[in-house]
Structures are given as structure tokens and as C-alpha cells.
Amino acid sequence: MKLTRRHFIKSSLFLGGSLLLSDSLLYAANQKELQWYPAYGKLEQKGKLAQRVEEAYSIFEECELCPRQCGADRLNGEEGFCEASARLMVYSANPHFGEEISLVGKGGSGTIFFSKCNLRCVFCQNWPIAHKGYGKEIRDDDLADMMLHLQKIGCHNINLVTPTHVMPHIVNAVRIAFKKGLRLPLVYNTSGYESFEILKILDGIVDIYLPDMKFMDADQAEKYLGEASDYPEMSQQAVLEMHRQVGLHRADSRGVAVRGLMIRHLVMPNLVAGTDKFIKWVAENLPKSTYVNIMHQYFPDYEAFDYPDIWRRINVQEYLEAMRWAEQYGLTNLDSGSIKIRKFYEKQKF
Numbered sequence: 001m002k003l004t005r006r007h008f009i010k011s012s013l014f015l016g017g018s019l020l021l022s023d024s025l026l027y028a029a030n031q032k033e034l035q036w037y038p039a040y041g042k043l044e045q046k047g048k049l050a051q052r053v054e055e056a057y058s059i060f061e062e063c064e065l066c067p068r069q070c071g072a073d074r075l076n077g078e079e080g081f082c083e084a085s086a087r088l089m090v091y092s093a094n095p096h097f098g099e100e101i102s103l104v105g106k107g108g109s110g111t112i113f114f115s116k117c118n119l120r121c122v123f124c125q126n127w128p129i130a131h132k133g134y135g136k137e138i139r140d141d142d143l144a145d146m147m148l149h150l151q152k153i154g155c156h157n158i159n160l161v162t163p164t165h166v167m168p169h170i171v172n173a174v175r176i177a178f179k180k181g182l183r184l185p186l187v188y189n190t191s192g193y194e195s196f197e198i199l200k201i202l203d204g205i206v207d208i209y210l211p212d213m214k215f216m217d218a219d220q221a222e223k224y225l226g227e228a229s230d231y232p233e234m235s236q237q238a239v240l241e242m243h244r245q246v247g248l249h250r251a252d253s254r255g256v257a258v259r260g261l262m263i264r265h266l267v268m269p270n271l272v273a274g275t276d277k278f279i280k281w282v283a284e285n286l287p288k289s290t291y292v293n294i295m296h297q298y299f300p301d302y303e304a305f306d307y308p309d310i311w312r313r314i315n316v317q318e319y320l321e322a323m324r325w326a327e328q329y330g331l332t333n334l335d336s337g338s339i340k341i342r343k344f345y346e347k348q349k350f
């Protein structure tokens, strides 16, 4: 039987409708306790979230979910560059305590790892999941239940790792979960290789964008990021749109992030990622108080050993140089972890 988009959507809308009564009661009960309200909840109350689900699923018919624009008919089993069909696969869903401090809080970040990836870096540090596709096939309802479980055990957010190629499933699952009581911020934890037009569908759904900005030069992106020479241009456009949608990083009275843009940049050996250009770009195109995490934890993995420039860890000088540039360009909201590492490396150096 030919699987249609309508078939997918119909079952989820039916499920949503059948839960309305209990959801209203649950929502009313929670109102006293909850000051903050998720972006996707407001969209659902305006009656617009179902339309976004339909719009997102329609893209699976001729996939343009990311800038590669393969055109694969994923609903009928075709796979594009990401090697994903429209069958949703998840590797794990757990509280994570290694993310940025405002995402972790006391209860952890509710992290869901999706199998496969649309970027496919040669140095991928999650290659068994992203390249080999380890994981289990699940339905959108199961994904919704995973979100609710993470909320129940005290996580502060739903952290969607490598979400781009499965965005329609996510939007559908969020709607189902909202109707069952999900009230946590969504963190869109992406490689940054996003299409500007596709991000518009997420406007009013995502509360926190957590994009990487990996490389600033087309030739380096071509070499290291699955031949994505347009990565610098696409990621820059995407980050500007993310900032337009959610603004600067904001936290509640406990210091837990509730909304905003948080950019990650991984310093690479021999500074091949163009860290100086990255910092200059942020300083010139976004408020200087934009949250930026300059990360030190690169280690060679997957196919990195085939590339002499990146087959070692970074050294102290490279990291300190990156942090010096951040200071010179006047970035004022650097991740506290970056600052601690800089202090640690400074002691080592002198």
C-alpha cells in the first residue's frame, strides 16, 4: 500500500482529539505552578500547530529538509544523502549532565539522539549513531512518550540532537505530547546545516536554538563536512533566522535556560575551522551579548585520521588564541565552561 502523508497525519490528529478533555484538566491543574509556557503551546492554542505538522510532513514527499535538497521521496522509502527514509529512528533518550550549565540545571537536559545525519562530518564524534545509523525504529507517539518521560523524571528541557532530517516527526510528536501535558522548552540541537525556508516552519515551536557554527571557509567545509561547501553561507543565514525567532539566551530565576540562541563553535587543530572569522562574524552580525560556547573538546575520530591537519587534539595555544579573539571582539556572554577552561590552560602555560 502506498503510504501517504494524509495517512500519517490522520492518525495523529485523531489521537490528539481524543485526549482533549484530560489534557484540559491537566493543564488547569498545572497552571498554578507553571509561570513559563512553551512556544509550541501558544501555537497550538491559536490552532496553528496542526497546520505546521501537515506542512512539515509534506516535505518528506520530495525532501528539501536541509540545504542538500535531495528531493528523495522518503514517505515511500527512498533515502537521501542522510540515508534516512520517513521511518523515525532514535538511539537514546536520557537526562544529560554534560551540556551547557543553563541547560543542565539540577535535573539534566532531556536529550534525545536521532539516528543518521544530514551533514556527515569526516571527524564525527557520534559516528555509530550519525553515520552507521544505530538506533531503534519508533512511531511519533513513542517519541511523544519519550518526551513526557524525560519531563516526568525532572529534566529541564527536551534536547533534540541532530533533528534536521526528522523535523516533521518532531513537530508531530511535540503536538501529541503537548496534549498529554508536555510543558518543557524544546532545544533544537543542530549542526547548523539548516535551510532558511525550513526554519520558518519551526518559528513559534522551538524555544531554544543550539546550533553549531563549524566552519567559516567553503573549501574547508567541502573537505571536512560531507562536501557541504555551502555550509558557511547556510549556517550563517540559519543562525540569523534563529536569532530573529528566539532572541538572546534567557534563563529563569534558577538559572535554567527557557528561550534564546546559544551558539557552539568547536576549536579545531591548526585552527582549520576559521575560529577568528567565526568570532568576527558573531561580533559584526549579532548582539555582542549573544551566548557563545567556544569548545575545546575536539578529538580525532571516525575518518579524521585520513586528514593530517585534524588527526590530533587541539593544543593550549590554539584554545587561548580563540579566547583572546573573543575578548578582542568584545563578546560578553561566553559560556562559563569556556572561561573555566581558559583559566585552566592559562595556569598550564605559565
Ligand code: SF4
Residues within 6 Å of the ligand: 063, 064, 065, 066, 067, 068, 069, 070, 071, 072, 079, 080, 081, 082, 083, 084, 118, 164, 165
Ligand atoms: S534531510 Fe536528508 S533527504 Fe532531506 S534533503 Fe537533507 S540529506 Fe536530503
